[in-house]
Amino acid sequence: DVKVTQSSRYLVKRTGEKVFLECVQDMDHENMFWYRQDPGLGLRLIYFSYDVKMKEKGDIPEGYSVSREKKERFSLILESASTNQTSMYLCASSSLDRVGTEAFFGQGTRLTVV
């Protein structure tokens, strides 16, 4: 079974803190993604990576950065957390090989910034 594991289910952080969200996948997938999901706005892509040390901005990268030092791990960093970054964060991975390939998601991290 494919597994995408996010380090925390729930997180509460203070405004201005640096926040790290970790994601690990065990299927040797090339592609990894970070999304945030908000009511009425759907899934929005923050960053994605298609190889180690490679990253591309998604639709809403402002206030975020990412790190992919190893193929199986993709980290999302909130440089200085703000209340408008309170959201559900979802990590996903997919294989480059199969056309029309499935994206596998983690269980999500509900981040609250106070």
Add this chain to the structure above:
Amino acid sequence: QKEVEQDPGPLSVPEGAIVSLNCTYSNSAFQYFMWYRQYSRKGPELLMYTYSSGNKEDGRFTAQVDKSSKYISLFIRDSQPSDSATYLCAILAGNNRKLIWGLGTSLAVNP
């Protein structure tokens, strides 16, 4: 115009009803169309995908693509309370990496 449009609902139906969920898209070059299901407090999971036009059936679920109208549909027959979830359409962009997502339609099937 958004690349993918999906009515967020909510949709509420009685058990046993036929459910129709729909999305429209703007780029005629898109070829891979997917439906994901997301239960509350979980990540989305792939339900079905289709390539180009036509129908694909899997048990009680049928995915349909009409490329001439740029319209994709998911039909659920004999709906069950366990089908209550948010259904998201997604389209694979041409570079085979990024998915373009609809907002998701919230479905409640009432016993």
